[in-house]
Amino acid sequence: MNTSVRKGLSFARRMHVPRSVGMGIGFFAVAAALYPSHPPIWVWVVMVLHGYGWPHLAYLLAKLSKQPYKAERRNLMYDSLAGGFWAGAMGLSPLASVTALSMMAMNNIAAGGPRLFLLGSVAQVVGGLVAYGIFVPELFPDISQIQIYACLPMLVIYPMAIGLVCYRVAVKLSKSKKALEKLSTTDSLTGLMNHGAWKDLLRVEFSNCQTIKRQNSVALIDIDHFKTINDTYGHIIGDNVLKQLSGALTASLRETDLAGRYGGDEFCVILPDTTLAQANDILERLRRTVHDHAHTALPDLRLSLSIGIAAYGPHLTDAGMWLHEADMALYAAKSTGRNRVNSAPPGMRACGSLAFE
Structure with missing residues (x-):
């Protein structure tokens, strides 16, 4: 397995945890915002599949790809597109939409910097316009008490999951740095200082x-x-x-x-x-x-x-x-x-x- 494939698989594994956590708890935020509009049953089915099935499908797609890093970046674009779609379906409900879209933007910045953030933002806008054209919801509806409670896990748990992933990456980088420093100061034959x-x-x-x-x-x-x-x-x-x-x-x-x-x-x-x-x-x-x-x-x-x-x-x-x-x-x-x-x-x-x- 070449280096680029290993790095790509490692990237996909790192994204799997926060995506699973984010989609899982994000389901409740979206459901609480959509419930008052009584969406059809197919919308609930899609929400469940997206919240609890997509994270594992995304990881599988990256894992099976010959270029897992590119596949995972595509998955992030799908995340942004879907996030924009649900925000549009909610009529840009202020709390739920801002919570979901900001978390996805944080993912994009962490994974690919400003360029991926801009691409993700465009995907969110496209997804939002498509959903608005399908549902034509009331824009900026009032925030209910249940929406506040439903968004709290996303605001608390998801940043902790991202922080845990970043901490693990920092630990690995620190170990790699120490290993490189040791290699640069060690004689390869004897193990003594060079x-x-x-x-x-x-x-x-x-x-x-x-x-x-x-x-x-x-x-x-x-x-x-x-x-x-x-x-x-x-x-x-x-x-x-x-x-x-x-x-x-x-x-x-x-x-x-x-x-x-x-x-x-x-x-x-x-x-x-x-x-x-x-x-x-x-x-x-x-x-x-x-x-x-x-x-x-x-x-x-x-x-x-x-x-x-x-x-x-x-x-x-x-x-x-x-x-x-x-x-x-x-x-x-x-x-x-x-x-x-x-x-x-x-x-x-x-x-x-x-x-x-």
């Missing part, structure tokens, strides 16, 4: 460190000889290694730590409220866990990590400089044998900063 999202958080953490002087550390993690793993075992195994490391990161770090995939085989972590020594202990445990892990399917495959850590310090002028210190510490870990955690000396001066676009 490069851009993690850097955005690093800027926030750097600003917090400057403002409230909190301790904070940042780390870059590299899988040793990852290219060799890909070349030897294939990219599928390489992807599994990346997933395993992301799982190990999630299990080893605290809930407050912010892990992401920096790119390729490199990962990144922000460790809030953490000294350099504490960060070193946390990441050393991670390094040992990964190194000691044995793969049952591939006993020859052993992983090791090189990790560089840098603590926030007042000498840092921006988040890029802070990240550059961690990168230099990682470079030192890799150049001195790999499979180790290396910390940037406190207060070290980075000769540059990583591009932080």
Whole structure:
């Protein structure tokens, strides 16, 4: 089923409830206004069929259509035409007519905006003229007490039904928005934050460190000889290694730590409220866990990590400089044998900063 059909069916389902409620309780408003004129029996039959049969027929027509969205918009025009017809048959009884036509106008605006509202208004006028030509009723008859009571459910219950539909749509939109936001900030392979999202958080953490002087550390993690793993075992195994490391990161770090995939085989972590020594202990445990892990399917495959850590310090002028210190510490870990955690000396001066676009 393509997207347009799904959306059309969803639209038809949303309209089914308010149409059923509106037509069902609207029947009483129309009946109370027409009763004094003693209409023929066929009018009562049509009213009953329209009030309690049409909502379900309209949904069925949209459901069976190859273009359910267009079918449902046609149904709304039929609603407007019928609403105008009953208003004309009532002689434009002020309370019942205004109640019914305004509710249908609200439907049209909610479903299709000003254009559908204008089309619906034209349909209402046409329906009203046809009914007036058939019945020639007294125009603007007096409003009886029973008409007031008959219109109260329409004025109270129908807006509640529309409000419920709108609330459900708002909830779905909110969930969809959150899902899209998560997709835009999540690395599809590992489930961790992606490069851009993690850097955005690093800027926030750097600003917090400057403002409230909190301790904070940042780390870059590299899988040793990852290219060799890909070349030897294939990219599928390489992807599994990346997933395993992301799982190990999630299990080893605290809930407050912010892990992401920096790119390729490199990962990144922000460790809030953490000294350099504490960060070193946390990441050393991670390094040992990964190194000691044995793969049952591939006993020859052993992983090791090189990790560089840098603590926030007042000498840092921006988040890029802070990240550059961690990168230099990682470079030192890799150049001195790999499979180790290396910390940037406190207060070290980075000769540059990583591009932080």
